[in-house]
Amino acid sequence: xxxxxxxxxxxxxxxxxxxxxxxxxxxxxxxxxxxxxxxxxxxxxxxxxxxxxxxxxxxxxxxxxxxxxxxxxxxxxxxxxxxxxxxxxxxxxxxxxxxxxxxxxxxxxxxxxxxxxxxxxxxxxxxxxxxxxxxxxxxxxxxxxxxxxxxxxxxxxxxxxxxxxxxxxxxxxxxxxxxxxxxxxxxxxxxxxxxxxxxxxxxxxxxxxxxxxxxxxxxxxxxxxxxxxxxxxxxxxxxxxxxxxxxxxxxxxxxxxxxxxxxxxxxxxxxxxxxxxxxxxxxxxxxxxxx
Numbered sequence: 602x603x604x605x606x607x608x609x610x611x612x613x614x615x616x617x618x619x620x621x622x623x624x625x626x627x628x629x630x631x632x633x634x635x636x637x638x639x640x641x642x643x644x645x646x647x648x649x650x651x652x653x654x655x656x657x658x659x660x661x662x663x664x665x666x667x668x669x670x671x672x673x674x675x676x677x678x679x680x681x682x683x684x685x686x687x688x689x690x691x692x693x694x695x696x697x698x699x700x701x702x703x704x705x706x707x708x709x710x711x712x713x714x715x716x717x718x719x720x721x722x723x724x725x726x727x728x729x730x731x732x733x734x735x736x737x738x739x740x741x742x743x744x745x746x747x748x749x750x751x752x753x754x755x756x757x758x759x760x761x762x763x764x765x766x767x768x769x770x771x772x773x774x775x776x777x778x779x780x781x782x783x784x785x786x787x788x789x790x791x792x793x794x795x796x797x798x799x800x801x802x803x804x805x806x807x808x809x810x811x812x813x814x815x816x817x818x819x820x821x822x823x824x825x826x827x828x829x830x831x832x833x834x835x836x837x838x839x840x841x842x843x844x845x846x847x848x849x850x851x852x853x854x855x856x857x858x859x860x861x862x863x864x865x866x867x868x869x870x871x872x873x874x875x876x877x878x879x880x881x882x883x884x885x886x887x888x889x890x891x892x
Contacts, residue, residue, distance in 0.1 A: 623658030635688030707788020733768035797845030
């Protein structure tokens with residue numbers, strides 16, 4: 602059992618959770634993720650390690666409440682526990698002295714970039730961070746990024762914060778004005794595709810994190826198969842980061858929709874169950890998904 606020490610609402614649909622996990626905290630590297638299971642009959646879901654504190658033995662996870670399991674997870678409170686958390690998993694981000702690096706985050710995917718930012722900064726890279734979202738309430742950890750970034754740019758679709766428009770527009774301005782050695786993009790599939798298509802003519806090395814396609818995190822289910830430079834790879838065991846110029850984003854977007862109907866049905870059933878019990882409440886440690 603992994604005890605929840607802190608819980609915070611980042612936005613209406615996004616929560617952060619700090620968990621007591623000394624082993625994972627001691628071995629976690631930028632780009633790693635964990636797979637958690639709330640209870641013995643719960644599904645396995647992968648979540649990126651947004652932060653880790655080796656001295657305190659804690660890891661911080663951010664998640665968006667878009668499905669049955671993440672909605673259950675959002676109902677937990679400090680003092681409750683998660684039954685299983687396995688990790689750290691996945692290949693770590695390659696960290697070295699590159700020069701000028703641009704980190705591009707979309708929505709909650711931005712949290713994945715925070716440990717990468719800190720690791721690149723330790724290698725004395727110059728970092729520009731571009732955070733984008735539909736509206737100001739969906740910008741994640743702006744102040745934490747500002748602490749380490751040499752330059753922070755905010756874009757929102759509705760203009761409620763920073764520059765109105767897309768992250769790609771801001772990225773193009775940076776590339777055309779300054780020499781860029783590396784771009785790392787994390788967020789929605791279509792955003793990462795757009796970033797990769799933008800950087801390719803400039804021959805700027807671009808890494809994308811394919812976390813959105815992962816299901817159970819070990820490669821056994823095969824749901825995270827991706828076409829990389831014409832070869833089949835598994836995002837959870839061979840990634841999650843790949844060269845964005847080699848990813849078949851069309852196939853990836855199609856695969857991402859495979860389980861949408863089943864996921865929607867599971868969430869509806871869970872909500873009906875909670876409603877019969879008098880509405881949402883907190884889950885007791887070790888319970889099997891009861892409200």
